[in-house]
Amino acid sequence: MVGGLLILYSIDSNIGVIKQKSLYSILTDYFKEFPLLKRSVVIELQGAAIVMSGGKAKVTVGRNPQSIDEKLEYLQEQINEVKRDLEQKSKGLNEKIDRQS
Numbered sequence: 001m002v003g004g005l006l007i008l009y010s011i012d013s014n015i016g017v018i019k020q021k022s023l024y025s026i027l028t029d030y031f032k033e034f035p036l037l038k039r040s041v042v043i044e045l046q047g048a049a050i051v052m053s054g055g056k057a058k059v060t061v062g063r064n065p066q067s068i069d070e071k072l073e074y075l076q077e078q079i080n081e082v083k084r085d086l087e088q089k090s091k092g093l094n095e096k097i098d099r100q101s
Contacts (some may be wrong), residue, residue: 058085 004073012023019026060081 008023015021015023015026063074065074
């Protein structure tokens with residue numbers, strides 16, 4: 001009996017050197033985490049949402065016209081480009097409507 005206590009004391013001192021814990025605290029932690037004991041479980045849910053949007057970008061390069069005729073020509077090119085873009089977008093929308101219906 002005394003030999004068993006001396007062995008436990010030796011093990012306890014070695015654990016204290018290695019883990020800075022005692023044999024008693026390790027056993028109490030083990031029994032607290034024992035898997036067969038029923039414990040109440042609290043589940044906390046949090047919601048999250050991710051919103052993504054996309055679009056098309058168009059880049060145009062302009063020039064700096066000097067004379068009035070060049071400025072008028074440049075403005076007419078810009079108007080024609082806007083008309084083409086509008087026609088393409090309305091064609092795309094009409095195609096989408098046709099596919100849906």
